Amino acid sequence: MFLENMIKIWQRYDYVFINGLFGTLWLALITVVVGTILGTLVALMRLSHSRILYGITGVYIEVLRGTPILLQLYFFWLLLPKIVPVTMSDTACIIVALIVNSSAYVAEVIRAGIQAVDKGQTEAAKSLGMSDRNMMQHIILPQAVKNILPALGNEFIVMVKETSLASVFFVGELMTAYKTVQSTTFLALPSLTIAGLIYLIVTFVLTKLLRLLERRLQASD
């Protein structure tokens, strides 16, 4: 009976779920990509000689990691339309919130990745008279990437799941797809199970791919 319902739902509404999945993957991707750019800036500010930048970025990271992501989504959803001169859709507000949230986690990942590079590399670059900027760009960051990439992959997998919170605001993604289907079929549990299975398959595949990447990176040492 349950299985039959699931099959029926899938046959009729597969495109809704699949569109939802693409929404989810797209949301997670843009969040992590833009979050990485922003997070790199935050990490570099945190590692700079400036105490002020160190302090500001410290607060930034603490606040974003110390409050629930759902709260942050509400916060930006309420705040942005008030302060931004152009009209912003709910989706845009939520994307900004997700990016900002992700940047805090990514910043810590990048900072740790940079600090894991052997201190001797910094000293060698400095002893050659290299500027901080050139040292970062040509010596430290290329080596830190190996430490950072797997963690970024992980952040992507986390985001595939976390973006489900965007369904609260009916942003097009997999959890919203579930809501749409259950509200027309009134078959909540089978619909939810389908969404769950899709999440499971996607995170499973992504995790496997990540392991593969990690092994590749290790082999190149």
Next chain:
Amino acid sequence: MTKQVQDQVLIRVEGLSKSFGKLHVLKQIDQHVNLGEVVSIIGPSGSGKSTFLRCLNLLEIPEEGHIWFDGVDITGRDGANARRRLFSKAGGIDIDKHRQKIGMVFQHFNVFPNLTVLENITLAPVLEKKEPKAQAVARAEELLERVGLLDKRDEYPRKLSGGQKQRLAIVRALAMEPEVILFDEPTSALDPEMVKDVLTVIRDLAESGMTTVIVTHEMGFAREVSDRVLFMEDGRIAEEGTPEEIFGSPKNPRTAEFLSKVL
């Protein structure tokens, strides 16, 4: 020794002090290095040899004292404020430009694993001295030839042995055409069979007239190549003299005691 040590001071150190927290590592050191001179620093582990060397190119910032390089006080006029001044170019000293004149070779090589052998050598000259790429490559190849590594020019350092890595590190430092080169125990991390190749490169360099300061536990080598030997203990230069004086008839009983342990 055939070469002539000119009596021109390249580095002068006065009242140099450095602490790590409560630990007094360097205590009021006065020293100098002449142009073309080869100075060895020996002494027990923890006596401050590395810290002294690292102060010379400001990898460590001394709290007190002055370091004149080519007649310029690189610590700023007032040692007490040296740290603040060094990190702002407004202080008048460009720390990067200063370091370009001082090569350094480390115990653990610190070659850049993400760059090929050739790139390791050409990176800093091209980026920091705006040297034309072709010229930098040509000189890098010449240097590699000299240390027997030319066939490795396109390899990554992970393919090199310890001794080859250290020779690469030396060549990388030389490519900046420094006025002095500092060695911090360059052979201590090497397997015994690789020590000789590296020492040969350093000896050739020293004999070619390059101003050299070397911290080493290779007493035979220090005796052979040095113009002057410093014995360091507990943050001070406890004794200095020619190799004959230090190794032949040390005046300080602590020097004698140290030498009797390591020889």
